[in-house]
Structure formats: C-alpha cells, structure tokens
Amino acid sequence: MPTLTKLYTIQEISHHNTQEDCWILIDNKVYDVTKYLDEHPGGDDVVLAATAKDATDEFEDAGHSESAMELLESFCIGELDTSSPAIPELEISSKKQSSDYAWKLTDLTKHYWAVPVVAVGISVVLGFLYMRKK
Incomplete structure (x- = not known):
C-alpha cells in the first residue's frame, strides 16, 4: 500500500520560518529542518534565509554532498501543492x-x-x- 504524501501550499510553508519551526522547500519537496538548524555547518541563519520561498537554487549553489542530500531526505514531510497558484488571485473590482x-x-x-x-x-x-x- 503506497504512502500518501501530504501536500502543502507555498503560503502554508511560508508560515514556518522561525528557529523554533523551520520548513524549507527544495525541488517541490517540503522539509522540516527545525531539529537540524543547530547542526547545519553553514549556520542556522543560512537556512532561515531560505524559508518562505523555493530554496532549490540556494541549496544547489551551496554544493551539498551526497550525504547531505540523503540527510535532507530524512526531514521530508511532504510536497508542494502545485495545483494551487503560488500567488493568490487578486479580486478585480467591478x-x-x-x-x-x-x-x-x-x-x-x-x-x-x-x-x-x-x-x-x-x-x-x-x-x-x-x-x-x-
């Protein structure tokens, strides 16, 4: 029986942007890295700066090792819901x-x-x- 993947909107992900509750989005996957912040070799401020947005480019530009990528997978909690728009629709006045x-x-x-x-x-x-x- 396949496991169901939890889907999150970018708005939901962006609310988890503190040292006590930190989620990041990389390659449309959502990671709760709160417990890893203190251990991150680049410091927690680098990770916190990558919250509330797609951090794929920052993650790839940092040149993470294969073991870092495997460790990241252990923090995966779901995926980005790509069916919802990234920017909420604006209400047009009549x-x-x-x-x-x-x-x-x-x-x-x-x-x-x-x-x-x-x-x-x-x-x-x-x-x-x-x-x-x-």
Whole structure:
C-alpha cells in the first residue's frame, strides 16, 4: 500500500520560518529542518534565509554532498501543492463598485463645498473692512 504524501501550499510553508519551526522547500519537496538548524555547518541563519520561498537554487549553489542530500531526505514531510497558484488571485473590482466610489466622492464634494466658500467670503469681508479703514 503506497504512502500518501501530504501536500502543502507555498503560503502554508511560508508560515514556518522561525528557529523554533523551520520548513524549507527544495525541488517541490517540503522539509522540516527545525531539529537540524543547530547542526547545519553553514549556520542556522543560512537556512532561515531560505524559508518562505523555493530554496532549490540556494541549496544547489551551496554544493551539498551526497550525504547531505540523503540527510535532507530524512526531514521530508511532504510536497508542494502545485495545483494551487503560488500567488493568490487578486479580486478585480467591478465597474459598479468603481462608480460607487465616484458617487461617494461626488457626494462628499457636495457636502463640503461650503468650507472653501466660507473661507473666501470671510477673506473678502475682511479685505473690504481693511480697505474701508484707510
């Protein structure tokens, strides 16, 4: 009977990015390397910098030995769910919503037109009073 592989989204993986809970993603496989951080020859900061993203390039660029790759497999907890998008879909506002915003803006300008008119009116009255004294 084949073992079922747990699938994780990139968002789920990105939440495990601390020294107390550290997951990395390499070649679409998810690894919980929390217990290995203190033993990592390059230091835990190198591994922590590779969390919350696909760390395949960083792992390959480091030139890990065959034994390091075998050790990594012992930390495998699942795979990346490639069926879900890496970036969540953005909600596109409808034209009705944008016209609602325009209506609200127009409504606000109707309510507050008096403020600049009063300021100009006071300035004109003060100007006339000043000119009258001379």
